Amino acid sequence: MSGIVGGKLGVVGREVRRPFLSEPRWVRMLLTTVALVFLASFLALPIAMVLAQALKKGFAFYLHALSEPDALSAIRLTLIVAGVTVPLNLLFGVAASWAITKFDFTGKKFLITLIDLPFSVSPVISGLIFVLLFGAQGRLGEWLGDHNIRIIFSVPGIILATVFVTFPFIARELIPLMQAQGNEEEYAAVTLGANGWQTFWKVTLPNIKWGLLYGVILCNARAMGEFGAVSVVSGHIRGLTNTIPLHVEILYNEYNFTAAFAVASILMLLAFVTLALKHWVEWRAAKDAASSEPGAETP
Amino acid sequence: MSIGIHQIVKKFGNFSALKGIDLNIETGELLALLGPSGSGKTTLLRVIAGLEEATSGQVFFLGDDVSRQKVSDRGVGFVFQHFALFRHMNVLDNIAFGLRVRPREQRPSEEKIKEKVHELLKLVRLDGLAPRFPSQLSGGQRQRVALARALAIEPKVLLLDEPFGSLDSKVRKELRQWLRRLHDRLHMTTIFVTHDQEEALEVADRVVVMNEGRIEQAGTPDEVYHKPANAFVYNFLGNVNLFHCRLEGGKAYIANTPVSIKVGVSPEAQKAKIYIRPHLLEISRFSQPDSFKGVIHFLNSAGSVAKVEVLSEWGEIVQVEVPQEQFRSLGLKKGETVFVTLKDAKLFHEDYAI
Numbered sequence: 001m002s003g004i005v006g007g008k009l010g011v012v013g014r015e016v017r018r019p020f021l022s023e024p025r026w027v028r029m030l031l032t033t034v035a036l037v038f039l040a041s042f043l044a045l046p047i048a049m050v051l052a053q054a055l056k057k058g059f060a061f062y063l064h065a066l067s068e069p070d071a072l073s074a075i076r077l078t079l080i081v082a083g084v085t086v087p088l089n090l091l092f093g094v095a096a097s098w099a100i101t102k103f104d105f106t107g108k109k110f111l112i113t114l115i116d117l118p119f120s121v122s123p124v125i126s127g128l129i130f131v132l133l134f135g136a137q138g139r140l141g142e143w144l145g146d147h148n149i150r151i152i153f154s155v156p157g158i159i160l161a162t163v164f165v166t167f168p169f170i171a172r173e174l175i176p177l178m179q180a181q182g183n184e185e186e187y188a189a190v191t192l193g194a195n196g197w198q199t200f201w202k203v204t205l206p207n208i209k210w211g212l213l214y215g216v217i218l219c220n221a222r223a224m225g226e227f228g229a230v231s232v233v234s235g236h237i238r239g240l241t242n243t244i245p246l247h248v249e250i251l252y253n254e255y256n257f258t259a260a261f262a263v264a265s266i267l268m269l270l271a272f273v274t275l276a277l278k279h280w281v282e283w284r285a286a287k288d289a290a291s292s293e294p295g296a297e298t299p
Numbered sequence: 300m301s302i303g304i305h306q307i308v309k310k311f312g313n314f315s316a317l318k319g320i321d322l323n324i325e326t327g328e329l330l331a332l333l334g335p336s337g338s339g340k341t342t343l344l345r346v347i348a349g350l351e352e353a354t355s356g357q358v359f360f361l362g363d364d365v366s367r368q369k370v371s372d373r374g375v376g377f378v379f380q381h382f383a384l385f386r387h388m389n390v391l392d393n394i395a396f397g398l399r400v401r402p403r404e405q406r407p408s409e410e411k412i413k414e415k416v417h418e419l420l421k422l423v424r425l426d427g428l429a430p431r432f433p434s435q436l437s438g439g440q441r442q443r444v445a446l447a448r449a450l451a452i453e454p455k456v457l458l459l460d461e462p463f464g465s466l467d468s469k470v471r472k473e474l475r476q477w478l479r480r481l482h483d484r485l486h487m488t489t490i491f492v493t494h495d496q497e498e499a500l501e502v503a504d505r506v507v508v509m510n511e512g513r514i515e516q517a518g519t520p521d522e523v524y525h526k527p528a529n530a531f532v533y534n535f536l537g538n539v540n541l542f543h544c545r546l547e548g549g550k551a552y553i554a555n556t557p558v559s560i561k562v563g564v565s566p567e568a569q570k571a572k573i574y575i576r577p578h579l580l581e582i583s584r585f586s587q588p589d590s591f592k593g594v595i596h597f598l599n600s601a602g603s604v605a606k607v608e609v610l611s612e613w614g615e616i617v618q619v620e621v622p623q624e625q626f627r628s629l630g631l632k633k634g635e636t637v638f639v640t641l642k643d644a645k646l647f648h649e650d651y652a653i
Contacts, residue, residue, distance in 0.1 A: 184383035187350055190370045191377040192397035192452055202400070206387040288387075 050268055053261035065262035073239045074247035075266065077155065081230075081243060082223040085162045089219050093170025094212070098204075101178040102186065115171050118164055127161050127232025134160075153235030158243065161229040166222045173215035174208055181207055210285035217281065221274040225267055300455040300488050301326045302347065303359035309342055309512075310354045316342040318512040320356070327486045329479070331503035333493055335535065339512040340492045341380075341460055347490065348375045348458050360455065376449030380461040382441045384433040390444050391416050391429040397452035419447040422481075439470040450485075459491035463498065475502050496536045500524060508532050530647040533574050540580070540617050542573040551646070554613035556591045560644050575644035577620040582607060582629065582637050590638040593617060598633055600626055607631065609639055 022028070055062055065071060096115060100108060118126060134151040135141045144151060151157045185207070189199040205212075227245040234241040236250065244267055251260035302324040309317040316339045324330050332340040345351040347358055349370035357366045365373055385393050394416045398407055407415070420426045423443035433441055442462065449457060462478070463471040479502050482489055493499050499506045500520040507517040508531075516528040527533035534541075544551045544558070546569050551560045553573070560573065583590070593609035596616060600606075605626035607619045617639060621629070631637070 184379050184381060185385055187370075188377070188379060188383040188385070188448075189396065189400075191348060191350070191375060192400065192448065193371045193374075194396070194400040195371060198400045202396070203385055 047268065050261050050264055053257060054265045056261075057258050061258060062262045062265075065259035066266070070239050070242070071247060071259075071263055074242045074244050074263070077158070077241070078224050078243045080155065081159055081162050082220055084159050085166055085223040086216060086220050088163055089167045089170050090212075090216060092167055093174055093215060093219075096171045097174035097178050098200075100175055102183055112175070115168050118166075118168050123165050123226065123228030124232055126164050127229035130157055130161050130164070130229075130233050152233055153237065154241060157233040158230050158241060161233045162223050162226050165226050165229045166219045169219035169222060170212065170215035173211050173218070177208055177211040178204075210281055210288060214278065214281045214285070217274055217277050221270060224270055300361050302456060302488065302490075303357075303362070304343075304347070305357045305359065307343065307346055307356035307358070308354045309339070309346060309351060315512055317346070317353070320512075320514060322507060322514065322517065324488060324490065326488055329482045329489045329491075329502065329504045331491055331493055331499035331506045332509060333496060333499040333506050333535075334509035335494060337511070338509040340494075340509045343509070344458050344460055344490060344492050347456075348377050349373050350377070374452065374455050376452065376454030376457045378442075378445045378449050378457070378459040378462055380464050382433075382445040384441055384444060384448070386433050388432075389429065390420070390425070390431050390433075390436070393433070393444055394419055394448045394451050396448065415451060416447075419451055422450070423447045438466045439474055442466065442474060455488070457487050457489040459489070461493060462491055463495075464493075471498070478502060500536070508535060510535070527645065530572060530574060530645075533645050533647075538577050538618060539574045540577065542575075542615070544571055544573050545569070546571050553591065553611075556612065558589055558591065558641050558644075560641060560646060569648070572647050573641075573644045574647065575641055577606070577618040578604065579642045579644065580617065580619040581640045581642055582609070582619055582621055582631070583640065584629065584637060586638050587640050590640040593637060593639055595631055595633050595635050595637060598631060609637060611639070 054065075066075075096111070099105075100112060131152055132138060133140060134144060134157065136145060136152075141152070151160065185203050186199050189203045194202065224243075225245060226243075227249075230243055231246060231249075234243070234246055236242060236246060238250070242250065244263060248260050248264045248267070251257075251263060304320055304322040304324075307317050307320040308315065318339075320339075320343060332343060334340045342351060346353045349365070349368060353366065357364050359365065360373070385396065388396070391413070395412050398412045398415065401407075416429065417426065420429060423446055425440060425443055425447070428436070428440065428444075433444070436444065446459075446462075463474055466474065475498055478491075491502070500523075503520060505517065506520055506523050508515045508523055510531050516523050516532045518526075523532055524536055527536065533539060542553045542558075544553045546552075551558050551571070551573065558573070586592070591612055593611045595607060596610040597608035598605070600623065603623070604620040605623055607621055607626075609617045609619055611617050619639065621631075
């Protein structure tokens with residue numbers, strides 16, 4: 001209520017002082033300071049460090065570090081991995097959450113647990129699973145070797161490991177959302193003569209689009225930044241199987257700090273873009289929710 | 300379109316929601332499925348629509364078995380309890396949905412669709428609201444949009460699940476009279492589910508009273524109200540007082556007080572239950588033949604009738620409804636001793652469990 005009045009007077013955001021509800025001044029100051037110091041030391045400082053280190057030898061060197069062939073190949077590989085992983089997990093995420101929220105079947109709880117599995121397993125273990133599965137030691141590896149198919153220490157392995165590590169992101173975002181929305185609108189569509197495909201495109205998808213986009217952003221960020229699982233299956237072949245995070249590690253281990261930080265700044269940029277997108281999606285979703293909820297008049 | 304329901308059984312795991320339902324619905328009939336929650340009325344409606352598949356039994360539309368037909372092919376108009384409007388579409392797109400998802404050959408042109416939508420909006424008296432979104436409508440308006448959307452596909456039968464359940468009582472009353480008039484105009488076979496006996500009795504041509512997955516009674520509102528088939532129906536269709544009594548020598552006794560009910564000749568003493576509606580009890584200041592004594596426990600005269608609670612001589616609270624006029628002439632006060640006579644009670648034998 002006061003929001004409307006405040007909005008009209010142009011003083012939105014100014015807190016009404018309610019001394020009886022508020023802590024003493026020194027407590028507020030202390031808490032704010034602690035929060036700011038923490039943020040400064042754990043976020044702002046590292047960011048500044050990365051940038052300072054990256055640009056230590058000048059902007060020309062920075063550009064050079066990014067444009068040398070190995071770096072370019074790492075960037076390209078990261079884009080390919082994300083480009084394959086995100087659409088795959090998009091399909092999987094939508095299919096899994098559709099199945100879980102729209103149908104009843106035995107083993108549903110088990111499926112939900114399985115979807116969470118990558119969250120609870122260390123990425124290094126995830127990578128090892130694929131090495132054991134497709135590596136030269138295993139039966140499958142022998143067969144693959146005989147047929148000249150390379151999975152481990154090449155791009156397919158990296159993609160497999162990344163898909164495994166990132167598949168919960170979209171499904172986890174959609175399942176609670178679709179559960180909250182229920183099936184009534186879909187039922188209504190079906191009684192009106194719509195087939196499954198029409199129901200999905202015209203009714204379900206518009207209702208979940210913001211959640212879906214949010215999941216895609218998170219999934220993409222993780223796919224590009226994944227280190228552990230990819231590190232195990234990649235084999236670290238320069239110019240061939242190095243993604244950006246792996247390339248950063250190699251440069252760092254070679255004491256080429258400036259180049260390492262320069263390449264790392266790309267990931268940092270990705271983090272900023274992700275954060276901004278995430279913020280925008282949340283804002284749009286909140287706006288949509290506000291206009292589609294009953295009682296939308298009250299801000 | 301006539302609907303036949305033959306031996307429908309629906310089980311959810313171990314729970315039997317419907318235990319063998321047989322029912323015939325005539326073309327153009329307005330039928331109410333009435334029952335408490337958990338009686339299976341909504342499940343039956345969803346089985347008719349095809350939203351639930353029956354465990355066994357058949358549903359016939361015009362004599363054709365549609366039990367294995369998909370929902371989208373049955374051509375039923377379904378109005379959901381919470382309306383289930385598409386929240387991201389405006390009123391026009393909501394109503395047009397059923398026409399737009401038709402295969403290309405059967406789909407009307409966009410102008411025809413718009414024309415049809417406006418016709419329907421006029422029918423449900425919402426002209427001018429086409430560009431609004433569901434969130435910008437009141438409950439009653441949403442309800443009518445949902446109805447217009449269901450009618451757009453020209454269904455052969457209209458199914459409504461608790462159509463007025465989520466509206467406030469004044470809007471409910473208006474809308475149900477309006478639904479009755481709409482039905483009289485369209486003459487479409489209509490089935491609606493409700494737990495509100497007043498709504499069922501007021502609107503429907505025929506009322507089907509359900510309980511625990513079975514039909515207790517099917518009949519006109521008059522029949523089910525005045526000639527209840529059993530204690531459950533009588534109990535469900537309005538407030539009742541329940542007395543446990545003993546039948547002896549052609550008379551009924553509550554505790555040791557004889558009460559004035561006609562009882563068929565019974566060879567020996569047996570137990571029975573007496574059900575009587577509050578307005579079928581009469582209060583007087585003086586003892587009448589076969590009346591019982593009580594003390595006024597509570598009075599409420601706000602409403603069309605005065606509600607009086609009498610603490611009977613055997614220690615039970617008895618609810619009595621007294622017409623306002625009589626209430627004033629009697630001048631009743633709390634704590635006074637009065638005499639209560641049973642005018643028309645229903646007697647059901649003890650072995651019948653509710």
